[in-house]
Amino acid sequence: MDFIQILGLIIAVPLGLGIGFCVMQSWTSLVLAIINLIGFVRGKRERSYTALGFGTAIIQSIVFSGILFLINYLLQHTFLIYTYSKLGQILLFIFLGIQVIFMILQVPHKLRIFWLNANYDKSELFEMELRNSEKIII
Secondary structure, rough: OOOHHHHHHHHHHHHHHHHHHHHHHHHHHHHHHHHHHHHHHHHHOOHHHHHHHHHHHHHHHHHHHHHHHOOOOOOOHHHHHHOOHHHHHHHHHHHHHHHHHHHHHHHHHHHHHHHHHOOOOOOHHHHHHHHHHOOOHH
């Protein structure tokens, strides 16, 4: 192994983690934009709140998709094209898979929280929290 291939192995691990993070963030941002759009149409929460959430989710999706395109460009058009061996590609996909599994476990809970925040009034959320806390037996 020469120095360039060793450099490729060193770069593969953080790239795999970063690509997994950016993919999940861009897709969940699109889902959050849809949730906030539904909340805006339903009108149970202040429209300025859901409009701000919609705009933030769209910007977040654009930023993380842009980072993915930048990583793709760097991997195909710079010196990084020479750094990847087969082992580097395997490491990249292993750590990409680890990152995706880690984030998929968190997504349903986060989406539920955003759905409640975008589609219910604050007083209704407080009542839901009280009902949920009464179910807990100590």
